[in-house]
Amino acid sequence: MDMKATKKKLGMKERYRALTRDLGWESSYQDKDAIFPYVNYEGIKVHDWDKWEDPFRLTMDAYWKYQAEKERKFYAIIDAHAQNNGHLNITDARYLSALKIFLQAISPGEYAAHKGFARAGREFPGVGTQVACQMQAIDELRHAQTQIHAMSNYNRYYDGFHAFADARDRIWYTSVARSFFDDAMSAGPFEFMIAIGFSFEYVLTNLLFVPFMSGAAYNGDMATVTFGFSAQSDEARHMTLGLECIKFMLEQDPDNLPIVQAWIDKWFWRGFRVLGLVSTMMDYMLPKRVMSWREAWEIYGVENGGALFKDLARYGIRPPKGWDDAEKAIDHMSHQFMLGLYQWSFGTSFHSWIPSDEDMDWLSAKYPDTFDKYYRPRWAHIKKLKAAGTPFKNYGLARLCQCCQLPSVFTEPDDPTLTCHRETVYKGEKYQFCSDGCKDIFDNEPEKYIQSWLPMPALFSELGGDVGAWMNWVSLRDGDDNGDYDGSTDQKHFNEWRGLATSNL
Amino acid sequence: MSTVFIALQANEDTRPIIDAIALDNPAAVINRQPAMVKIDAPDHLVIRRETIEEQVGRPYDLQELQINLITLSGNVDEDEDTLTLTWNS
Numbered sequence: 001m002d003m004k005a006t007k008k009k010l011g012m013k014e015r016y017r018a019l020t021r022d023l024g025w026e027s028s029y030q031d032k033d034a035i036f037p038y039v040n041y042e043g044i045k046v047h048d049w050d051k052w053e054d055p056f057r058l059t060m061d062a063y064w065k066y067q068a069e070k071e072r073k074f075y076a077i078i079d080a081h082a083q084n085n086g087h088l089n090i091t092d093a094r095y096l097s098a099l100k101i102f103l104q105a106i107s108p109g110e111y112a113a114h115k116g117f118a119r120a121g122r123e124f125p126g127v128g129t130q131v132a133c134q135m136q137a138i139d140e141l142r143h144a145q146t147q148i149h150a151m152s153n154y155n156r157y158y159d160g161f162h163a164f165a166d167a168r169d170r171i172w173y174t175s176v177a178r179s180f181f182d183d184a185m186s187a188g189p190f191e192f193m194i195a196i197g198f199s200f201e202y203v204l205t206n207l208l209f210v211p212f213m214s215g216a217a218y219n220g221d222m223a224t225v226t227f228g229f230s231a232q233s234d235e236a237r238h239m240t241l242g243l244e245c246i247k248f249m250l251e252q253d254p255d256n257l258p259i260v261q262a263w264i265d266k267w268f269w270r271g272f273r274v275l276g277l278v279s280t281m282m283d284y285m286l287p288k289r290v291m292s293w294r295e296a297w298e299i300y301g302v303e304n305g306g307a308l309f310k311d312l313a314r315y316g317i318r319p320p321k322g323w324d325d326a327e328k329a330i331d332h333m334s335h336q337f338m339l340g341l342y343q344w345s346f347g348t349s350f351h352s353w354i355p356s357d358e359d360m361d362w363l364s365a366k367y368p369d370t371f372d373k374y375y376r377p378r379w380a381h382i383k384k385l386k387a388a389g390t391p392f393k394n395y396g397l398a399r400l401c402q403c404c405q406l407p408s409v410f411t412e413p414d415d416p417t418l419t420c421h422r423e424t425v426y427k428g429e430k431y432q433f434c435s436d437g438c439k440d441i442f443d444n445e446p447e448k449y450i451q452s453w454l455p456m457p458a459l460f461s462e463l464g465g466d467v468g469a470w471m472n473w474v475s476l477r478d479g480d481d482n483g484d485y486d487g488s489t490d491q492k493h494f495n496e497w498r499g500l501a502t503s504n505l
Numbered sequence: 506m507s508t509v510f511i512a513l514q515a516n517e518d519t520r521p522i523i524d525a526i527a528l529d530n531p532a533a534v535i536n537r538q539p540a541m542v543k544i545d546a547p548d549h550l551v552i553r554r555e556t557i558e559e560q561v562g563r564p565y566d567l568q569e570l571q572i573n574l575i576t577l578s579g580n581v582d583e584d585e586d587t588l589t590l591t592w593n594s
């Protein structure tokens with residue numbers, strides 16, 4: 001009878017507690033190990049799951065309210081984009097290659113993250129953790145859907161967008177991102193959190209989304225800016241979850257430190273290799289560029305990653321093992337990968353091109369120590385071959401790294417004129433690697449990586465090496481979706497339509 | 506010293522919020538980039554509900570920040586009055 005009619009509203013911390021931890025219960029019909037069978041085998045020791053709190057203290061009721069608001073904002077702009085010939089407002093149709101790679105390689109990763117977090121939310125015993133993972137699972141599903149939806153408008157007008165699901169499963173460059181997510185999803189729940197929550201979200205998404213979305217704005221692509229920023233508004237929460245997960249493991253038991261450090265070493269390098277694609281998109285595929293890959297790395301890699309590892313040093317964490325090799329690769333990777341994409345452009349479901357003189361001047365200003373010395377002469381040679389009517393095409397198949405699945409186009413950390421190549425023999429079979437980082441990862445878990453599906457061997461094992469049959473199988477239409485941008489249907493259409501839009505002829 | 510940061514979409518909702526952050530963090534540097542604003546500060550940044558309410562002229566729930574947030578860096582702590590970002594360096 002003492003209850004007051006109007007109760008004081010709960011504070012954020014009490015509300016969070018009431019709507020997360022208080023929803024949990026002690027099981028009585030089943031024992032805990034049967035309910036959470038995967039939480040111990042990785043060796044991570046946890047003494048008190050209640051110590052895991054979401055520092056944003058977001059509860060499900062607030063979550064739905066804000067996510068609904070984000071969706072309303074998103075669809076208002078997507079509708080306007082479709083109604084206002086948004087496909088003609090981009091700077092240049094070359095820009096679309098970056099979007100095609102995004103749709104074929106990254107958006108399916110969002111869906112994979114959705115599945116992974118749905119699973120992690122079920123496998124962790126802590127209620128705070130379960131709720132945070134559940135929110136992230138829904139976020140990632142939303143990301144996959146909004147990205148596919150936003151880019152579907154371009155599919156009505158341009159090539160290379162029509163079969164992203166086949167590309168995701170079968171084409172070669174997409175398997176870089178796919179193998180990253182498959183590797184994470186087939187790991188235990190704690191390793192999954194380091195792989196996606198920490199490495200991908202905290203260390204990498206800034207490099208992927210922030211300069212790239214700002215770049216989309218610069219290139220007149222409102223649809224992409226919108227899905228990018230809408231997705232990114234969830235990422236602050238995802239990054240925080242990843243960082244909290246690391247701190248939680250390190251605070252729970254000192255025995256967790258070596259396990260966590262080994263995962264940081266592994267997943268930093270795995271993630272850094274995925275960034276090979278991103279560096280090329282930033283330096284070569286945006287007709288108007290906001291910043292170079294090198295500049296983005298300075299801000300989000302060196303400065304932000306440096307701050308993070310300095311902060312974690314109090315637990316005994318050191319920067320990842322591949323950190324120095326990564327720094328040595330920064331001024332080379334985008335150029336080496338674009339040269340690779342250009343020579344194998346018969347097998348890409350997007351266009352590549354020889355950079356213009358103006359683009360090359362920009363590249364040499366941004367990469368004063370490397371571009372003119374190592375890469376401009378190669379482009380100049382390729383340009384001469386094209387002018388002579390004998391364009392440089394490489395119909396040989398690339399040697400892929402058994403771990404990251406990139407073709408081995410990268411050079412030795414200390415010698416940019418020598419291709420980096422490592423080998424391991426395991427159970428009588430030889431395996432190839434692009435770097436020490438990838439070889440170390442394999443050597444730690446060979447039984448996992450010998451099962452990798454690699455696209456080049458698949459061309460022979462599944463299709464007898466028939467490239468035409470392979471193109472049908474990956475839904476790549478030869479002459480439309482692939483090859484040089486110069487002379488492509490995308491180029492022709494864009495110029496015609498742009499002409500119609502800006503004149504009355 | 507390490508840099509903490511927060512990036513927000515550049516739009517009408519965030520203009521007064523950015524002003525409020527600048528008022529509460531004299532050491533912060535505001536970088537305006539295409540479609541976004543990134544605010545850097547040495548080691549520590551605080552966002553206060555009260556200061557935002559003075560700028561927007563209405564009651565404000567700090568969790569509304571979620572809608573226009575792009576990214577951040579640092580250890581997060583949030584309650585109904587403040588959101589802080591901190592690096593231990």
Ligand SMILES: [Fe+2]
Binds near residue numbers: 110113139140143231
């Ligand atoms: Fe996502």
Ligand SMILES: [Fe+2]
Binds near residue numbers: 113140201234235238
């Ligand atoms: Fe995410």
Ligand SMILES: [Zn+2]
Binds near residue numbers: 402404433435
């Ligand atoms: Zn590799």
